[in-house]
Amino acid sequence: MNPMKVGLLGFGVVGSGTYAVLTRNAEEISRRAGRQIVVSKVATRTPAKAVAVFGDRVPVSNDLAGLVADPEVDIVVELIGGTTRARELVLAAIENGKHVVTANKALLALHGNEIFALASKKGVMVAFEAAVAGGIPIIKAIREGLTANRIQWLAGIINGTTNFILSQMREHGLPYETVLAQAQQLGYAEADPAGDVKGIDAAHKLTLMASLAFGIPIQFSKAHIEGIADLDQQDIVYAERLGYRIKLLGITRRREQGIELRVHPALVPNKRLIANVEGAMNAVVVNGDAVGDTLYYGPGAGSEATASAVVADLVDVTRLHTSDPGNRVPHLAFQPGALSDTPILDMEDVRTSYYLRLSVEDRSGVLADLTRILADHQISINSMMQEQDGENRAIIIFLTHEAREGDVNTAIKTIEAMPFVYSSITRIRLEHLD
Ligand SMILES: NC(=O)C1=CN([C@@H]2O[C@H](COP(=O)(O)OP(=O)(O)OC[C@H]3O[C@@H](n4cnc5c(N)ncnc54)[C@H](O)[C@@H]3O)[C@@H](O)[C@H]2O)C=CC1
Ligand SMILES: N[C@@H](CC=O)C(=O)O
Numbered sequence: 001m002n003p004m005k006v007g008l009l010g011f012g013v014v015g016s017g018t019y020a021v022l023t024r025n026a027e028e029i030s031r032r033a034g035r036q037i038v039v040s041k042v043a044t045r046t047p048a049k050a051v052a053v054f055g056d057r058v059p060v061s062n063d064l065a066g067l068v069a070d071p072e073v074d075i076v077v078e079l080i081g082g083t084t085r086a087r088e089l090v091l092a093a094i095e096n097g098k099h100v101v102t103a104n105k106a107l108l109a110l111h112g113n114e115i116f117a118l119a120s121k122k123g124v125m126v127a128f129e130a131a132v133a134g135g136i137p138i139i140k141a142i143r144e145g146l147t148a149n150r151i152q153w154l155a156g157i158i159n160g161t162t163n164f165i166l167s168q169m170r171e172h173g174l175p176y177e178t179v180l181a182q183a184q185q186l187g188y189a190e191a192d193p194a195g196d197v198k199g200i201d202a203a204h205k206l207t208l209m210a211s212l213a214f215g216i217p218i219q220f221s222k223a224h225i226e227g228i229a230d231l232d233q234q235d236i237v238y239a240e241r242l243g244y245r246i247k248l249l250g251i252t253r254r255r256e257q258g259i260e261l262r263v264h265p266a267l268v269p270n271k272r273l274i275a276n277v278e279g280a281m282n283a284v285v286v287n288g289d290a291v292g293d294t295l296y297y298g299p300g301a302g303s304e305a306t307a308s309a310v311v312a313d314l315v316d317v318t319r320l321h322t323s324d325p326g327n328r329v330p331h332l333a334f335q336p337g338a339l340s341d342t343p344i345l346d347m348e349d350v351r352t353s354y355y356l357r358l359s360v361e362d363r364s365g366v367l368a369d370l371t372r373i374l375a376d377h378q379i380s381i382n383s384m385m386q387e388q389d390g391e392n393r394a395i396i397i398f399l400t401h402e403a404r405e406g407d408v409n410t411a412i413k414t415i416e417a418m419p420f421v422y423s424s425i426t427r428i429r430l431e432h433l434d
């Protein structure tokens, strides 16, 4: 049988890893796929690196539009990143009847609905395992392995850079800026790490997982996104003393009124497996009504780890490309005509627990006033800690039971206006993950 011909767009970290894995494991991959999968063409902005690898065995150019139009290419692998040029090329490839494999979570979070609709119309596959949690086969797990379940919620550490930063801050007590520079040096962070530290990269991945879990269109613009830049070292230390770790979590949960879709730092009980995921590793917990909790752990980034997912998609596409498009696994796990219009909840309507830290005057009556204000806003205290903070000052930390975010916001404003409160309140959500 003729080999399946792959056109590679981009030859950076993931592009070069994809070629390395495809080549090294060629024999096993063809035994699995039923035929050989070969890179037949490469197009990238600066071809020198690829030319050095391919020599004259494979044509390498900077003609990306030419590659997606080439009748000899069966599958286009988009690994250039970004959302403008990548969108044009992916749509053109689909228009030309080619299957697409991409690692580009930003592209799919912003333009996935359009891309999947066109792909369904054209009867081609767009595979994206590498786009969420890199090498962890989480798309496969949610879309196929858990298909019997009504998924209730999922939560994940889905950005390696921020998890590395938080781990280093906790273990070595280093300030945020120092650790971020370290993450950049080690190559975990992007050249511009803003998307990582602001939580945007995690929100791209979470938005895709929410669609797969709940059968809703991709709605990145409705995600609530907070990053880790404002986290204070002292809260990492207090959290530890209270039996928690602070993690940047992506959480999506089905509620009666709608779906929560949020990325923010959170205290997680340190007895939870996910609280012990350290460094640049990723992990996702998925809760289904039949199976209960399942946990997926592994490298969310890196050249060959991400390539592992890209190549798995290539094998899937190779196995399935002659199948009836109507019988393939739907892009978003649910049939395109069966997506639901369940709304994404406003952050004000999210319910969770909270860690609240504030500095107050140390005199009688203060605690009573604080607890009264919290009670007035339907916020019930689970536990509290108090310690001296210089003369006549005390630091108070409340851990609350589940409360409505909007009520917590109002209570915080009321408390901050009290004359005996010396600081703004530090509020970090607390997730029991049950
Ligand atoms: N690096 C990683 O660990 C992971 C990356 N990804 C995703 O994989 C994709 C690729 O990432 P990397 O390989 O890390 O990036 P990279 O920056 O190492 O490589 C990008 C390649 O595409 C080329 N390129 C970029 N823009 C281009 C344009 N407009 N026209 C022509 N060529 C262009 C570059 O010259 C380079 O060869 C991105 O979407 C990224 O988000 C996903 C999971 C993990
Ligand atoms: N910058 C990302 C790379 C993979 O998606 C991360 O840090 O996780």
Ligand code: NA
Binding pocket: 129, 130, 131, 132, 133, 134, 135, 136, 137, 138, 139, 309
């Ligand atoms: Na993955």
